Each structure stands twice: as structure tokens, then as C-alpha cells.
Amino acid sequence: MSATSTDQSLSQRERVAVALDVPSWQAAEAFLNQWQGNEKPFIKVGMQLFYAAGPGFIQELTAAGYDIFLDVKLHDIPNTVASAVRSLAGLGVKWITLHASGGRAMMEAAREAAEEAGSQRPRLLAVTQLTSTDQEMLNHEIGIPGTVRDSALHLADLAQQAGMDGIVCSGEEARGMKESVGSLFTVTPGIRLDGKASEDQKRVMTPEAAISEGADILVVGRPITQAEDPVAAYQSILKRVEEARGNRG
Numbered sequence: 089m090s091a092t093s094t095d096q097s098l099s100q101r102e103r104v105a106v107a108l109d110v111p112s113w114q115a116a117e118a119f120l121n122q123w124q125g126n127e128k129p130f131i132k133v134g135m136q137l138f139y140a141a142g143p144g145f146i147q148e149l150t151a152a153g154y155d156i157f158l159d160v161k162l163h164d165i166p167n168t169v170a171s172a173v174r175s176l177a178g179l180g181v182k183w184i185t186l187h188a189s190g191g192r193a194m195m196e197a198a199r200e201a202a203e204e205a206g207s208q209r210p211r212l213l214a215v216t217q218l219t220s221t222d223q224e225m226l227n228h229e230i231g232i233p234g235t236v237r238d239s240a241l242h243l244a245d246l247a248q249q250a251g252m253d254g255i256v257c258s259g260e261e262a263r264g265m266k267e268s269v270g271s272l273f274t275v276t277p278g279i280r281l282d283g284k285a286s287e288d289q290k291r292v293m294t295p296e297a298a299i300s301e302g303a304d305i306l307v308v309g310r311p312i313t314q315a316e317d318p319v320a321a322y323q324s325i326l327k328r329v330e331e332a333r334g335n336r337g
């Protein structure tokens with residue numbers, strides 16, 4: 089698979105976003121302090137930490153030199169989402185997530201709001217189908233017909249039309265994403281070191297498999313946060329990603 093322009097614009101460190109899913113500012117600081125003396129990791133702050141620690145903590149992290157991927161998965165009417173993007177862009181975050189299922193007008197409003205930040209413009213990532221969703225759940229619980237893959241590809245196509253910078257999908261759809269919306273960043277959570285579905289994740293892959301399928305950025309939470317030595321786990325995943333990218337050519 090040939091490298092795309094989006095793919096090449098990322099540093100090695102940005103290939104793995106550490107999901108900092110911890111309950112408080114103190115817990116986040118204690119976790120990050122373990123990296124002292126090492127290069128700062130690329131951090132994803134999700135709803136748990138953002139709601140607990142607030143915007144002030146994000147500003148503290150960005151001032152300390154962290155690149156922040158703010159995963160708040162916005163999904164509301166276009167005006168509300170655009171206003172939220174304006175507020176979040178002011179925090180200096182690099183990436184913001186929103187649900188592609190919010191529709192084209194919502195994503196376009198978000199893009200226009202992000203553009204107002206000029207050179208500080210955050211990149212917008214549209215979540216397609218969550219990695220915790222499986223076929224049974226999509227068809228029978230949520231009531232969306234068709235395959236998870238087709239639904240994810242459809243939403244990614246909509247995200248591209250709305251001018252999003254990237255999409256979030258499982259490793260199972262990554263290759264299809266590269267073929268259909270290859271100019272967008274493909275961000276892949278649901279990473280499990282043994283490739284087996286565990287905890288709440290249903291569509292999972294090993295780091296090697298996800299990279300080989302075309303993922304640009306892996307999002308990894310519990311395999312790092314719950315490891316005995318999180319820094320060693322992170323460094324080992326970064327190395328696995330680098331090797332897998334070398335094999336991908």
C-alpha cells in the first residue's frame with residue numbers, strides 16, 4: 089500500500105495516541121509524570137478526564153507542550169456543534185472528534201467554526217461506527233440495516249464531502265477507508281495486543297494488523313494505562329508500529 093500525503097505528514101510519535109482515560113487531573117498528572125526524561129507522548133483526552141478536569145487542564149497540558157487529541161465526540165444540531173468547536177479550538181487542541189452520524193450540515197458547521205481559528209485550526213475527526221458496535225447491535229439494537237463495514241464507509245464518504253480531516257474506524261474497515269477516502273487520516277482504536285476482543289471492544293486488531301490494513305494513527309488506552317509499566321508498554325507499541333510501517337512499505 090502506498091503512503092498518502094496525510095500519512096506522511098505525521099511524526100512517528102503521532103502514530104500512537106495514548107487514551108488518557110483516568111478519573112482526575114491528579115491521576116492524569118501522575119500518569120504523565122512516568123514519562124519524565126522521555127519524549128512526551130501524543131495524548132488523547134476523552135470525556136472522562138475532560139469532564140472531570142475541565143478546560144483548564146487542557147490549557148495546562150498544551151502550555152506544557154503536549155499535542156492534544158480532544159475526544160469529545162460532538163453530536164448535536166449544527167449551531168451547537170459549531171459553537172462547541174469554537175470554544176474547544178480556543179484551548180489549542182490539535183484534534184477534535186465528532187460523530188459523522190450527526191450529518192453533513194453538522195460537520196460543515198464544525199469545519200467552518202474550526203477554520204475561524206486560522207493557523208490554530210484543530211483537525212476534525214469524524215467517528216464512523218464505534219469499535220464497540222458489532223453486526224448484531226447495529227442491525228437489531230440501533231436498527232441500522234446492512235453491514236457495519238458498509239455503514240462505516242458510507243459515513244466516511246459523508247465526512248469527506250463535509251471537509252473533515254480524518255475518520256475514526258476499526259482496523260477491519262481501515263483498508264476500505266484508504267481505498268475510498270484515502271486523503272483523510274484513518275484513526276483506529278480497538279487495539280488489543282493479542283488481537284482478541286476484550287472488555288467493551290468488539291472490532292479489534294493488533295497494532296501490526298491495523299497498520300498493515302492502512303491505519304495512520306492508533307488509539308491505545310487500557311493496553312497502556314493498565315500495563316504494569318505503561319511507559320514500556322507504550323514504547324513497545326510504538327516500536328511495533330514502526331516495524332509494521334516498514335513492512336507495509
Ligand SMILES: O=C(O)c1cc(=O)[nH]c(=O)n1[C@@H]1O[C@H](COP(=O)(O)O)[C@@H](O)[C@H]1O
Pocket residue numbers: 107109134159185215217218219220256257277278279289307308309310311
Ligand atoms: O473516538 C475514539 O477515540 C474511539 C472511537 C471508537 O470507535 N472506539 C474507541 O474505543 N474510541 C476511544 O478509544 C479508546 C480506546 O480505549 P481502550 O479500549 O482502552 O484501548 C477510548 O478512549 C475510546 O473512547
